[in-house]
Amino acid sequence: MTRSLEDWLLTNLVEFKKYASSAEDSANVHGLLQQVDPRVKIVGALALILSAVAAKNLGAILWILGLSIALAAASKLRLDRLAHWVWRPVLLFSGPIALPALFLTPGNVLAWPVSLQGLRAAAFLVLRAETTTTISILVALTTPWTRILKTLRALGVPTVFVAILSSTYRYMFLLLQTASDMSDARRSRTVWKLSAIEKRRIAGAAIGVLLSKSFQLSSEVHQAMLARGFRGEFYVLDDFRLRAADWLWLGVLSGFVAAIMYLEK
């Protein structure tokens, strides 16, 4: 039986909720990266990402990817989940983009029609994408979302940007729940099999209702903010403190990045 667009969307929404819930749980596990100050973690991740992007040596990128996988394991993240959430989707996305390079890049023919230079170019693209995404996801999976937002503030990202991110994350779940409830309510009252046109019409109407509900919700949330003194500018409490272990971590990471740069020479 073929799945409707609505089924597909709802399955993915449920999958996303599972992912978000799992991410919050893994951030609270007693692993290596979970112990590191989020500011140090984000700065370190940025340094590794920049190193991977700037690397002209496949070996250097492989070292960074290897370190990321080792950090994931030390942080008690499940590698099968990383493969499912990160490595496979990234490969599916970057693979087709890299594929033409195999054949179109001129150079020494490795096995017709693939050239050695083409293989290198494709490998660079795929490995860079895999490595940078793995590093980013490591930060997301080992830091509670609330700490990430606070860190962004502490690193000087404008408050209004952080507030929008925070509200989007917060209300996404509410709207997902509403969408799921609306779908259940519609299914419970549907007796006959609907035609494709009818399904599209219902989906369109549901999107309209959801949009209208989200407008109403946003207006009420704004009122709730005004009621507690909000005047258009956010104020937050920053309570980060660097420990000796964070400095040690920063030192180790700096050493690794320096070694990668040396390898590049």
Place this chain on the structure above:
Amino acid sequence: MNKIVFDIQHVSYRYDEVVALNDITLRVTTGQRVALLGPNGSGKSTLLRLLDALCFADSGTVSFDGETLDRKRFEDDRFHFGFRQKVGLVFQNPDVQLFNPTVYDEVAFGPLQLRWPAEKIRRKTGEILERMEIVHLKDRSPHRLSGGEKKKVSLASIFVLDPDVLLLDEPTAALDPRCESRIIDLLIGWGDGKKTVITATHDLGLVEDIADCCFVLQNGSVLAEGRPAEILGDEDLLLRANLVHAHRHRHLGGKEHSHPHSHPLPTVIKLYH
């Protein structure tokens, strides 16, 4: 005689073509505990929003401590912050009120916006989390809390400001009986009963616990005013205001008739554990 906190004179308010409030006049004095009773759509929530200056009357005036509440008055920062410090509103839907990433941030949000010193914010937030017995939730995301926990956090986010006037919109809506009872205890205990509390509700079982004066609203107008015992004892009034219902039924050995009543809980209970 107690000072007048809110003075509402001939206030009307409409949402486009729909009249929400129609020529309402009422007064609330310091320390008074007021219940706004009425069925859904009677204008209770709109009246609370007017009292909290989240919207302003189309006609008539709303005054707080002798100052008329209008848009122009709220352009003054000093007045704005003073008013927000003195009047707190707890929304009916906690999901509307809980928009911060963690429970701690949620409780600290109001004091932060009112520009309290950081040390005072930390102290007061810690105190209120302990008093409301939600310290263990402080790092949790509000969207992952139960209904009762969300309501407690909503109350904590207002209690932390220690306002003189507390506005409550259906404080026990959608709560299980145990949570409802706990929330009522918190409301009764708040401010040692000396603060002004205005509660919008259609839960008649709540009224005698949380109010010493009631206003019954219907279709945006005040239908009646009185003490809880007087209002709750007037079945005709409650029936007219759609706060109770009557349906036709037969009493054992009696004749068939209709009157407002509640049904007893079922007596056949099967216990599994």
